Amino acid sequence: MHRELHLKMRKNFFTVRVTTYWNGLPREGVECPSLEILKNNLDAILWDDPVCAENSKLRHVEKDVLIPQIMRDRAKELCSDKVQAFTKCCQETGLLMVVKCRQENTALKDCLVGYYSDPSFYEECKAEYLKQREEYRATGIKKKRQKFTPNV
Structure with a gap:
């Protein structure tokens, strides 16, 4: 026993x-x-799937959190003029910003939603994420995301 x-x-x-x-x-x-x-x-x-390490099989957290985060960051950078206009309006008007900054707020929302709803923009951000993921898997070193600068 x-x-x-x-x-x-x-x-x-x-x-x-x-x-x-x-x-x-x-x-x-x-x-x-x-x-x-x-x-x-x-x-x-x-x-034994060489494609698995770098392919488009995305986990839910990647689809629902990580790629949308890249989309938000890039959209804010691409709409930076509208972000600055809204920020300036809010700083100048104080508590009355709700009423006086409606036009700037609407312009900012329209710009951001335009990028969020664009399928090609999603694919660009997804490709950027997959590239970062591939580099991380190859090296084990997490790379800081570089700021996107639009051509002015």
Whole structure:
């Protein structure tokens, strides 16, 4: 009885649980230069799908949070003249901004919504995100997003 209990406990040890999976990894998984790169490329390594590491398969957080964040940042940069006009109006009018800055607010909303609803703009931002993700998965180093400067 004691021996059987001991064997059942041993099945839960980390080394027993992980060894089989580690030995089953392909060569490129075992020889990753760092743990970060292994973590980032694990799906491609396990499923032997080279496209998986850089393809358009996006997680929900990427579709719903990360790409829209890039869209918001870029749209604000592209509508910077309207953002500045609205900010200036708000600073000059104080509490009356709700009434006096309606025109600037409407212009800013129209500009931003125009970019948010543009499918080609979404695809541009998605391509930018996929490029950043690919670089991160290859290097393990997160790159800071550069400011987009529109041609003036």
